Amino acid sequence: MATTITPENGTEKRSLNFIEAQVEKDLAEGKNKGRLQTRFPPEPNGYLHIGHAKAIAIDFGIAERFGGVCNLRMDDTNPQKEDTEYVEAIKRDIEWLGFHWGNLVYASDYFQELWDFAEWCILNDRAYVDEQTSEEIAKQKGTPTEPGVDSPYRNRPAEESLRLFREMNTGNVEPGKMILRAKIDMKSSNMHFRDPIMYRVLNLPHWRTGTKWNAYPMYDFTHGQSDYLEGVTHSICTLEFVPHHELYDLFVTWMKEWKGETEHIEDCRPRQFEFNKLNLNYTLMSKRNLLILTKEGVVKGWDDPRMPTICGIRRRGYSPEGIINFIDKIGYTNFDALNDVKLMEAAIREDLNTRAQRVSAVVNPVRLVIDNYPEGQVEELTAINNPENEADGTHTIAFSRTLWIEREDFMEDGGKKFQRLGPGKEVRLKNAYIIKCDEDASKCIEKDAEGNITCIHATYDPASRSGMPGADRKIKGKTLHWLSQDHCVPCEVRNYACLWTCENPRDAIKQYEKENGVRGIDAMRPFLNPDSLQINTNAYIEPYAASLPALSYLQFQRNGYYNVDPDSTPDHPVFNRTVGLKG
């Protein structure tokens, strides 16, 4: 029988995913003395994206749910690529998502212990310094179908390896001249067991440890060891690390031996668990390619609302709750899935429906004159902020004789199915009156020389104002949103579409690179959507919404969910469309 959990909102139940079930079992069995500790280990070499959000949600989520702690650990073993700028961005994004780490730690915190452990490995015949070139090493590594061969340096005396290893950290060894390798098995069917590299020489300063180190440990010789030293019990990562799993376990076992912990070796140790990473159709996720998009100016930066980065989707108008809602829906499995962005859109709609303030905005305006409404008269009408949440209250909206409505809400020959405005048709103006156009098109439509509609005329029913008894009258037409021409402000509206025209841009680009011998942006261009950004400056909005702070959640009534862009000012309000309304 599957255990179920109930999230705070209490509306949905879902069964535990396989990792949560494992954690529950381990806790029940008293593994790791009943402790639970996880970690989120980003490399600070770029911005976090929605794929990281999936990892964050399980790393922090499991700790929260089962009473453990999750550390934020910067995986900073390669000073060549990493930068403190990214550390700050990563922290900001995790906090924005609503998660809290126990300790902020760094892989570089463990450099000294890792070094001491490496020396122990050398002295215990488990590591040696290799002086071959990287080409030679690659060649003798073999292939997946052919075994590798031993390095000529494999059996050099430990004292010699130790001397050279120490030499590697002096700055006097050229990068590439020497590496420290684990002595495991060159014939293993697991490529990672063919004497993996433990340390390499970089001769580069590190942004945290300065010039203390010239040789730095590799991922495989850092990750599990850091987990062990830190007290991590469940080290959760993506499926691509499955081939590293055995090596992770081996190094942890060695480390326990080094520390003299040879009892309860299986019950008390960090273990790695893998889940399927997030793939989204019409979306490109890899850091390397996202960097190209920013560098080539395809997007305006890491936080461009079309980017799948956390900062990008934040600016797009996604709420943290909406993102977590999406992550919850896709689940964690061992299957390499390609998720539909439509599911992500449904998830954010679901969340924004409960929190977005409804406002009136006209994004493609045409003038509407209420002929029988007194000239100069203005009424302040009441608009509900959110019908899903009464506590959000109301605001007022000004009504007058001359209005803006959506151009697409009027059709001269709309036919029966068109339930909006047209000759002889009656509609309701939201929060205001029922209005009607004359049967005679020439009496309700003004056109310019090219035949474009410039103005629409209608008459209103004074007894039908919202809240009055006459408002109860049933009519055939729909309810339209509107703005009073003299009581609204011009604004800029940015609508977005997918950046890519193909479902799986990563594979498409890879194939194009292979077939055409080009790389980078040239392989990407054929799949870029030229219409991913549409800027509309001929739009109006209620003054109420124009003064809202950046990142406010809005719904443009009958149109979609919008968000106040950080570029927005009261004089020049700017809005990003998060997602359209359904249907």
Added chain:
RNA sequence: UGGGCUAUGGUGUAAUGGUAGCACAAGACAUUUUGGUCGUCUUAGUCCUGGUUCGAACCCGGGUAGCCCAACCA
């Protein structure tokens, strides 16, 4: 063609030997001062093939397909 992992409606995911369920998508109806939300309904699934079993999505054998592994990246 070595090793590892995976396969459930169009998509994602539940069911661990006992009624194949949920969500999204698509379509229809109803309600509605948002063609939204809420509600009702429809369409549609266990990769193939043997076996074990009273009974198999689940266990076993053999296929097929996809993903990962041969960085001095993580």
